[in-house]
Amino acid sequence: MHRLTQKILEGHKLSVAKGITAIENDSENASELLEELFPFTQKAIRIGITGPPGAGKSTLTNKLTQNFRKLGKTVGIIAIDPTSQFSGGAILGDRIRMTEIFNDDGVFIRSMATRGNLGGLSLKAKETGDVLAASGKDIVIFETVGVGQTELEIVQASDTVVVVLVPESGDSIQAMKSGLMEIADIFVLNKSDREGANKFLINLQSVLEIRLHDKKWFPPILKTVASQNEGIEQLTQEILKHQKFLEKTNLLTQKQTERYKRKTNQIIENELIKFYRNSKLANFELKSSESPYQKAKEIIEKLNLND
Amino acid sequence: MHRLTQKILEGHKLSVAKGITAIENDSENASELLEELFPFTQKAIRIGITGPPGAGKSTLTNKLTQNFRKLGKTVGIIAIDPTSQFSGGAILGDRIRMTEIFNDDGVFIRSMATRGNLGGLSLKAKETGDVLAASGKDIVIFETVGVGQTELEIVQASDTVVVVLVPESGDSIQAMKSGLMEIADIFVLNKSDREGANKFLINLQSVLEIRLHDKKWFPPILKTVASQNEGIEQLTQEILKHQKFLEKTNLLTQKQTERYKRKTNQIIENELIKFYRNSKLANFELKSSESPYQKAKEIIEKLNLND
Numbered sequence: 001m002h003r004l005t006q007k008i009l010e011g012h013k014l015s016v017a018k019g020i021t022a023i024e025n026d027s028e029n030a031s032e033l034l035e036e037l038f039p040f041t042q043k044a045i046r047i048g049i050t051g052p053p054g055a056g057k058s059t060l061t062n063k064l065t066q067n068f069r070k071l072g073k074t075v076g077i078i079a080i081d082p083t084s085q086f087s088g089g090a091i092l093g094d095r096i097r098m099t100e101i102f103n104d105d106g107v108f109i110r111s112m113a114t115r116g117n118l119g120g121l122s123l124k125a126k127e128t129g130d131v132l133a134a135s136g137k138d139i140v141i142f143e144t145v146g147v148g149q150t151e152l153e154i155v156q157a158s159d160t161v162v163v164v165l166v167p168e169s170g171d172s173i174q175a176m177k178s179g180l181m182e183i184a185d186i187f188v189l190n191k192s193d194r195e196g197a198n199k200f201l202i203n204l205q206s207v208l209e210i211r212l213h214d215k216k217w218f219p220p221i222l223k224t225v226a227s228q229n230e231g232i233e234q235l236t237q238e239i240l241k242h243q244k245f246l247e248k249t250n251l252l253t254q255k256q257t258e259r260y261k262r263k264t265n266q267i268i269e270n271e272l273i274k275f276y277r278n279s280k281l282a283n284f285e286l287k288s289s290e291s292p293y294q295k296a297k298e299i300i301e302k303l304n305l306n307d
Numbered sequence: 308m309h310r311l312t313q314k315i316l317e318g319h320k321l322s323v324a325k326g327i328t329a330i331e332n333d334s335e336n337a338s339e340l341l342e343e344l345f346p347f348t349q350k351a352i353r354i355g356i357t358g359p360p361g362a363g364k365s366t367l368t369n370k371l372t373q374n375f376r377k378l379g380k381t382v383g384i385i386a387i388d389p390t391s392q393f394s395g396g397a398i399l400g401d402r403i404r405m406t407e408i409f410n411d412d413g414v415f416i417r418s419m420a421t422r423g424n425l426g427g428l429s430l431k432a433k434e435t436g437d438v439l440a441a442s443g444k445d446i447v448i449f450e451t452v453g454v455g456q457t458e459l460e461i462v463q464a465s466d467t468v469v470v471v472l473v474p475e476s477g478d479s480i481q482a483m484k485s486g487l488m489e490i491a492d493i494f495v496l497n498k499s500d501r502e503g504a505n506k507f508l509i510n511l512q513s514v515l516e517i518r519l520h521d522k523k524w525f526p527p528i529l530k531t532v533a534s535q536n537e538g539i540e541q542l543t544q545e546i547l548k549h550q551k552f553l554e555k556t557n558l559l560t561q562k563q564t565e566r567y568k569r570k571t572n573q574i575i576e577n578e579l580i581k582f583y584r585n586s587k588l589a590n591f592e593l594k595s596s597e598s599p600y601q602k603a604k605e606i607i608e609k610l611n612l613n614d
Contacts, residue, residue, distance in 0.1 A: 286564060288560065290567075
């Protein structure tokens with residue numbers, strides 16, 4: 001076992017950061033590290049928190065983290081901010097967070113921006129989760145604006161998915177697509193002291209009842225005002241309740257197995273792409289008269305793929 | 308040449324829709340169709356319109372389209388809406404658009420939602436652009452919330468990139484990352500009748516001057532109020548001016564060649580992944596004790612990749 005692996009398993013903060021950086025940079029030692037850490041990644045509770053921009057996900061994540069800390073649980077947070085490109089969100093977010101939970105040794109926060117992460121961000125985020133889990137964090141939270149495919153993939157890698165909405169989302173409930181309905185284990189109506197909250201609640205409830213009436217786990221809808229710490233304790237309890245439900249129904253193992261299968265496939269597909277990008281064939285010239293389709297065919301033939 | 312190809316080249320609306328659906332569904336005939344259409348895809352001007360949610364991109368795209376129509380140009384629009392998952396945006400967007408430009412035969416609009424599009428959305432959007440170009444559209448507009456990697460890829464496939472901001476984006480200019488700065492050929496300050504517009508303008512200008520002073524094309528900042536049709540004519544002229552600049556400096560050919568190289572690579576990489584997914588090896592079992600890393604290694608070895 002490598003020294004870095006050892007140090008991460010001991011929970012050494014700087015080594016955890018180093019390990020994550022190795023993953024982000026696609027360093028050579030990253031895959032070996034992950035392989036060594038793997039047997040120790042299975043204990044953490046994985047929570048996905050998603051919702052539209054401005055729903056207050058960061059604040060909610062902070063308050064939830066503080067609450068888990070009170071229960072003696074350590075927390076790792078992976079914040080994926082696809083809007084950072086416009087707002088510098090990933091950086092600003094960290095600064096705001098620092099003041100509240102950054103100095104707590106039981107919490108580790110890592111922001112990942114979508115920008116510049118060419119390919120494989122969802123795999124990297126999940127692997128970062130594995131590092132945090134192996135370092136001994138009881139809870140791993142993936143927080144993301146669930147607007148893109150990458151973000152959805154990350155959220156789906158969680159055991160418990162919390163979808164955060166605000167009363168203003170109300171207009172569009174009718175149009176809300178089943179995709180979101182189906183991934184939510186818990187709905188949170190944040191900023192529920194705002195006008196329209198009750199109407200929103202009734203609407204959402206009736207839509208859910210029609211769509212999900214045959215589900216074994218019916219997603220509860222919780223009201224919170226995260227900035228005031230209202231409803232956070234109840235959310236904590238619902239998350240733990242959902243975890244118990246998963247354990248009892250054997251769904252936790254099932255989800256884990258599916259997750260590992262997806263991961264296996266993702267590793268293989270990334271390797272395939274790397275194989276091509278590193279091959280001499282990727283270094284082709286293209287004349288302005290040549291068609292990309294013809295060229296691609298030629299190269300694929302040369303790759304000589306055999307089942 | 309297939310009948311569908313022929314009909315698309317003639318600009319037959321229903322056939323265009325059929326062709327795009329074939330691409331979206333990964334139909335068997337899609338790649339053949341694209342190959343046949345390819346020689347006819349090079350004339351259209353490709354414009355990318357991006358910016359944060361709520362900046363008024365749809366309205367701007369509509370007004371711009373109406374203006375291009377007045378100049379006798381036909382327009383194809385590909386609207387990528389990653390938020391549709393939450394708001395049903397793709398659908399609602401279409402309805403609003405219908406009233407203004409849907410009945411115009413010189414305009415073709417296609418919305419693509421990120422949700423459910425597992426992999427390859429950016430390739431599909433670009434291919435949809437090719438179908439529209441081949442069908443004779445003079446202008447092809449890619450409109451997208453530039454928040455994710457997929458969306459950025461699509462925008463970068465355009466010749467002229469318009470970044471739409473609003474005065475409220477002002478606070479975060481300092482934190483704005485160079486990624487966005489670098490892709491913008493034209494900045495639009497929409498809703499410029501709102502408070503803070505001038506301050507925003509001055510800030511943006513000074514940031515740009517520091518960062519881009521050595522650029523051959525210095526991106527202009529235009530003020531618009533799209534809903535009032537203000538500034539649209541000027542934007543139209545700036546886009547055409549940028550196109551002329553690209554032609555004169557030979558950058559248009561250069562961009563096109565790069566685009567074709569990227570496309571070739573994307574086709575090859577998609578084929579590699581398809582090859583694996585269709586192979587017997589993808590049908591593996593994973594025991595709970597097995598590590599995805601080990602399993603992936605085994606399978607990659609069996610794939611027998613040789614350079």
